[in-house]
Amino acid sequence: MRVFTAALATETNTFSPIAVDKRAFEASLYARPGEHPATPTLCTAPITVGREVCAREGWTLIEGSASWADPAGLVARATYEELRDEILEQLRAALPVDAVVMGLHGAMVAQGYDDCEGDLLARVREIVGPDVLVCAELDPHSHLTRKRVTAADFLVAFKEFPHTDFVDRARDLWAIAVRTLKGEIKPVMSVFDPRMIDVFPTSRQPMRGFVDQLYALEKSEPNLLSLSVIHGFMAGDVPEMGTKIIALTDDREDLGDTLAERLGRELFAKRGTFMVPQVNEAEAVEQAMAATSGPVVIADVWDNPGGGTAGDATVILADLIRRGISDVAVGTIWDPIAVQICFAAGEDAEIPLRFGAKSAPHTGNPIDRLVRVNRLVRDAQMRFGDSYAPFGDAAWISFDGIDVILNSTRAQSFDPSLFSALGIDPKSRKILLIKSTNHFYDSFSKIAFEIIYCAAGKPYPNKPAETAYRKAPRNIWPIVEDPWGA
Template sequence: MRIFTAALATETNTFSPICVDRRAFEESLYAPPGQHPETPTLCTAPITVGRKVCRDKGWTLIEGTAAWADPAGLINRKAYEGLRDEILDQLQAAMPVDAVVLGLHGAMVADGYIDPEGDFLTRIRTIIGPDILLCAELDPHSHLTEKRVAAADFFVVFKEFPHTDFVDRAEDLWRIAVDTLEGRVKPAMSVFDCRMIDVFPTSREPMRSFVDKLIEIEATDPDVLSLSVIHGFMAGDVPELGTKTIAVTNARPEKGAALARALGMELFAKRGTFMMPWMDEKQAVSLALGATSGPVVIADMWDNPGGGTAGDATVVLEELLARGATDVAIGMIWDPIAVQICMAAGEGAEIPLRFGAKSAPGTGNPVDGLVKVVRVQPSAEMHFGDSIAPFGDAAHIHLAGIDIVLSSVRVQSYDPSLFTALGIDPTQKRILVIKSTNHFYAAFSKIAAEILYCSAGSPYPNNPATNPYRRVRRDIWPIMADPHGTEAA
């Protein structure tokens, strides 16, 4: 067997002012054929898992380019077309192939392309023809369009949020692909549109039990090859935004359609109950200061670079400074210019510095102060499960009793190693402020005495009922109270 694999992925917040060009991919991950590292970068797990599978089977794996950019705004048209065509040319050169196995995200939007993944998959289908297997792993914070479903044989989606299972799901993707190529199964994909926009953290109920139910059905029903939920990505203003369920069965499309619908309506019945409760910055700081043990983690949940924001908001920091809080560490604030200044000053220097809140309204005010440059770290990295997340040149500064990590590459706060990389022991701090909606939970919950979810400022469109959408359909909850008519029934 000859299998082609590649990855092209990012998540587009169409409201974000930060545009994505080719350099953004190169700063996060750009790996030409054969140069992908042994560890995956979230959406590139099909490549690293595929190496092992094909090695064990004695098959030929032809690797194309792997490209991942940290989430931001609109993708530059030339950047998307260039990366797309680079991979398509590699596929064309590899023909004939028996299958194409991809790593995608599913929430890209590019200048001139409202559905880049649909465009990409359709072009691949044109090259390989109707009978060659085409499958992909997706992030659940994506948009499942009709064009994508028409082009692919099946999708497998991360089940967990935080996404701790991207390698496990890549293994599922390859298991189904191998069984298909060896004639044991004929995957049939069924999709149900839940007609809702919501957020589904699996670290709490009711989504925890729902995901466990999916896993149980997969394990006990021989007809079911895979079950997935597309959560949707509320910061993507696209026509087919919304939650959808996927059932991949062994040649049982009618059963799959009924199962996808039943699971989708179960989610719809619980709409509005999945999200963790949150508070504003004043309440979060008050509770953290009053805690009897630490560290208390304040998640600045909407200034999350993983959702496409800048990660440079200072709202929580300003509240901490106003309250005279000490023994606090903040990780991170994105400010490449401030990092450059700190690196030029050198470790131990005391300098006047203005940093933060440069990207957009609703992110607070730039902070001015006499800071001590405690440490500078070129090419800093942190862990994210089996992956490594680079955050570029970074600086650890100290201001009025608060330790702050400044980064030059936008990335959310996945893991406490972001602090240790800059010489800060997070377990010894009274308060930790991080920028992440929920991906932080798996790692930070292990050291936190308490976790507070904080909605501070307005860096992110976090209310789908009032977000200024231009393209999103109107017959979807919560824009429409009951688009399925279940209450009338």
């Protein structure tokens, strides 16, 4: 067997002012054929898992390029077309192939392209024809369009949020592909639209129990190959935005249709109960101050670079400063210019510095302080499960008992190693202020005395009923209260 694999991924917040060009991919991951590292990024696990599988099966794996950019705004048209066409040319050169296994995100939007993944998969299908297997792994924070469902034989999405299972789901993808290529099964996709958009963390109920049910059904239900929940991405203003259920069966469309609808209606019945309760910045700081031990983690959930924001909001930090609170470590605030200034000054320098709150309205005001530059690190990285996430050149500055990590490559706070990478012991601080919606939970919960979810400012359109969508469907909850017209 000859199998082609490649990856092209980012998550596009169409409301974000941060445009994405090829430099954004190069800052996060741009690997030409054969250059992909041994460890995967979030959406490139099909490549690294594919190496294991094809070596075991004695098959030939032809690797194309792998590109990943940290979430931001619209991708430049020329950038998307260049990266897409690079993969398509590699595929043409690899022909004939028996299968194409892709690593995608599912929420990429470029200038002129509302459905990048649908466009890419349709072009892949055009090249290989109707009889070659085409499949892909998706992030659940994506859009499931008719175009990509038509183009692919099957799709598998991560189940967990935080996405601790992206390698496991790549193994599922490959296991189904192998059985299909050997003629053991015939995958058929069923899709149900529960007409909603919500946030579904699996670190708490009721989504924890819902996902556990999916695992149980996959083990117990004959002819069921895979179940996926496409959460949807509410900051992507595209025509098919919203939650979807995928049931993949072995030639049992009737079973898949029944399961997908049953599970979709169960999700709809629990709408509005999934997200962790959040407090404002004043309540978050009060609660952290009242804690009897530490570290207390304050998660700035909506200034999350993983959702396409800048990660430079200062609303919570300003409240901490105003109250004179110390023993705080902040990781991170994105400010490439401030980082450059710190590198120019050098370690141990004391300099006046303005940083943060430069990207957009409703993110607070820049902070002006006389700071000490404690540590400078080129190409800093933190752990994220089995992978590493770069956050660029970084500077550890301090003032008034507060430590702040400034970074030059936007990245959400995945893991406490973002602090230790700069020489800060995160367990030694009373308060850790981080930027993430829920991906932080798996690792930070292991060291936190308490976790506080804080909604501060308005850097992210997190209330769909109030968001000024232009393209998104209007017949989904909570944009309308009763999309079923009961």
